[in-house]
Amino acid sequence: MRKVLSLVTVTLFLLLTGAPFAAAFEMPPPPSPPPPPEEINWVSLMGMVQTYNGEPAYGLLKVEAKIGEWARAFAFIAPGETVQTINETWHHEWENFTYSFIFIKLDNASIVELNYTGLDDFYVEGLWSVYSVTISYVTCGDLNITLVPIYEAVTGNLIVSGGWSIFTMNISEITVDGIVMHVHYFSAKFVRCDFTDIGDENGEEVNVFDLMVAAKAYGKVLGMYEYDQYFECDLNGDFQIDIYDLLEICSEFEQP
Numbered sequence: 001m002r003k004v005l006s007l008v009t010v011t012l013f014l015l016l017t018g019a020p021f022a023a024a025f026e027m028p029p030p031p032s033p034p035p036p037p038e039e040i041n042w043v044s045l046m047g048m049v050q051t052y053n054g055e056p057a058y059g060l061l062k063v064e065a066k067i068g069e070w071a072r073a074f075a076f077i078a079p080g081e082t083v084q085t086i087n088e089t090w091h092h093e094w095e096n097f098t099y100s101f102i103f104i105k106l107d108n109a110s111i112v113e114l115n116y117t118g119l120d121d122f123y124v125e126g127l128w129s130v131y132s133v134t135i136s137y138v139t140c141g142d143l144n145i146t147l148v149p150i151y152e153a154v155t156g157n158l159i160v161s162g163g164w165s166i167f168t169m170n171i172s173e174i175t176v177d178g179i180v181m182h183v184h185y186f187s188a189k190f191v192r193c194d195f196t197d198i199g200d201e202n203g204e205e206v207n208v209f210d211l212m213v214a215a216k217a218y219g220k221v222l223g224m225y226e227y228d229q230y231f232e233c234d235l236n237g238d239f240q241i242d243i244y245d246l247l248e249i250c251s252e253f254e255q256p
Contacts (some may be wrong), residue, residue, distance in 0.1 A: 043122075060076050129154070155171075219240075235248050
């Protein structure tokens, strides 16, 4: 009985004080990816970047592809940062902040295949561009985004291995090691996918739930608290969830 009361007391203390549960309880390991179907035609993936050039980093990766035809992919990477430091960058709408990161985008895919090298689950090769991005947010929503090209149209590939659990991006000028799915942001789909189908993990069409999710995330900018939780709503990869994302969802409404 004393043990039960002690546990309840500790739990209430953590809830009331806002102390992180991670300090008292060990986080469970990331889940295994869902088993893929026998025939895969579509792939939609999201993950959290954990290292950059072998060093700790924070970032987000999104991939959508039709096997043998085309692929879209982009990643935001902040070397030396963690999800904790990102979420402490900005808390209130009256606070200004400036945040810098690396933006990597697939411009054109030449190879989009499964088990292409014999060692991978999924392989994308093509031309990529790399940018240095700085976001300056001024009170009441005045947002300034500056993109400076680092490399443009350079060759590279994205390799998914380890049973759809390990993501490595190799670009001819730089290397991003170990882009690994994270438990809170893990998503793998093997059905017809679309960046606008975000409200239901099991759904295959855009509906009112997708619009509701995006509306709740409206105004979030990379570097703001909780942007990472709504990353899927940033449909065009412009570092913010805005009216254009909502309009894109509406344009696909009720489309399977």
